[in-house]
Amino acid sequence: MQGTSDSEVDQKLFDRRRRAQNPLVPIGAFVTAGVLAAGLMSFQQGDSHLGQKLMRARVIAQGVTVALMVGTAYYCGQKSANHHL
DSSP, X not given: OTTOOHHHHHHHHHXXXXXXXXXXXXXXXXXHHHHHHHHHHHHHTTOHHHXXXXXXXXXXXXXXXXXXXXXXXXXXXXXXXXHHO
16 A cells, blocks of 8 residues: 555544445344354253354355445445546
8 A cells, every 4th residue: 555644544534434235244143142152052051952053044144245245345446446537
């Protein structure tokens, strides 16, 4: 990042507008963490059948969250590339 000051880098990384572009990503992260916690608690309580289902649900939630992150990054990259033209 040559030619950019620290404040410019901070602004790019922590800009509120970037976080507001896709509020589903943090929601997906919290859902993933919640399902993981529920699955671990069910294993601790001895309900391995429910625990396995919750672990599968966690993988799905995690995949959706990653897809949202990649999709948002791609969309923002395309939008930014078109903006500079």
